[in-house]
Amino acid sequence: xxxxxxFGAPGSGKGTQSENLIEKYNLAHISTGDVLRxxxxxxxxxxxxxxxxxxxxxxxxxxxxxDILASVFDQKTKNGDCKxxxxxxxxxxxxxxxxxxxxxxxxxxxIAAVVSLDVAEEELIxxxxxxxxxxxxxxxxYETIKARLDVYYNQTTPLKEMYEKEGILHAIEGIGTIDExxxxxxxxxxKVK
Ligand code: AMP
Numbered sequence: 001x002x003x004x005x006x007f008g009a010p011g012s013g014k015g016t017q018s019e020n021l022i023e024k025y026n027l028a029h030i031s032t033g034d035v036l037r038x039x040x041x042x043x044x045x046x047x048x049x050x051x052x053x054x055x056x057x058x059x060x061x062x063x064x065x066x067d068i069l070a071s072v073f074d075q076k077t078k079n080g081d082c083k084x085x086x087x088x089x090x091x092x093x094x095x096x097x098x099x100x101x102x103x104x105x106x107x108x109x110x111i112a113a114v115v116s117l118d119v120a121e122e123e124l125i126x127x128x129x130x131x132x133x134x135x136x137x138x139x140x141x142y143e144t145i146k147a148r149l150d151v152y153y154n155q156t157t158p159l160k161e162m163y164e165k166e167g168i169l170h171a172i173e174g175i176g177t178i179d180e181x182x183x184x185x186x187x188x189x190x191k192v193k
Contacts, residue, residue, distance in 0.1 A: 001077075001109055002027065002084030002193050005091070005100075007159070008117035009152045010145065011124035011131070012174050013181060017117065018088045020182045025189065028082040030072050032065060032090040054139055057147030059092055059155065066099040073103065084112070092156045097163075112192040114163040115185055117174035121149065 002025060006014045015031060022029050036054060039047030046068075053060050069090055076085065091097040104110050119127075125145055132140025139148065163169040170188040174181055 001082075002189070003087070003104060003109055003111050004084065004189065005087045005111055005114040005163075006117070007114050007163075008174060009119065009121075009124050009156075010148045011127040012117040012119045013178070014088045014117065016178055017115075017182055017185055018086050020178070021086050021185065021189070024186065025193065026083045028076040028085045029088060030069070030076060030085055030090065031088040032069065032072075032092075033088075035068060035072055036060065055144070057139060057144040057151060059151055062093055062095045062099070065090065065092075065096060066103075069096075069100070070103050073107075087111075091159060092151075094158055094162060097159045111163075111168055113188055114169050115188060116160060116163075116169060116171045117181070118171055119174040123175065124149065 004021065004027070006018055006021070008014050018029050018031065021027055033054075036047070036050040040051045040054070041047070049064075050060050059065075073085065076082070087100065091100050101111065125142075128140045128145045129142065131137060139145075160169060172181065172184045172188065
């Protein structure tokens with residue numbers, strides 16, 4: 001299977017580029033943020049718990065997130081009709097990264113590439129504020145954006161070093177048109193597929 005981690009700060013374009021990847025390579029999409037927002041919208045206990053972290057820009061605890069990820073992965077891949085999976089918004093911590101590799105190994109799978117979208121902080125803030133205005137997404141307000149970026153720099157970026165050591169990190173300039181950025185991503189994916 002072609003398993004890709006799409007990595008980057010909030011607002012770096014992970015969701016947008018995931019859509020392009022799904023279409024071109026026939027992949028399943030696992031966005032942990034989307035999973036949690038769907039739980040919130042459905043009013044489940046998990047959704048309520050998740051919202052208590054999401055609304056503050058904090059991460060949901062690792063153990064919970066890892067369990068959710070494994071069950072969503074099994075559910076999305078059970079029919080065998082996708083060629084691989086895009087992990088969007090997971091992993092976000094070193095323990096999540098280790099758990100993802102283990103979960104895949106147990107299933108005879110591995111990560112083919114980690115595509116890291118690099119975008120400067122000012123641009124990220126502009127994009128997120130504008131997304132909040134367009135979509136009404138409640139964590140896209142200035143205060144929560146700042147908290148999410150802090151979490152990203154402190155808890156998530158150490159994963160880059162981990163994947164760099166494993167030789168699977170591919171840094172992509174995340175500035176330009178959606179098509180230009182996707183062209184850069186596709187060049188990487190075509191080499192590993
Ligand atoms: P996203 O849509 O990926 O930006 O995620 C929105 C929010 O959901 C994050 O700010 C976190 O509160 C939560 N979340 C999503 N994915 C994870 C994850 N892998 N680990 C912990 N929390 C997560």
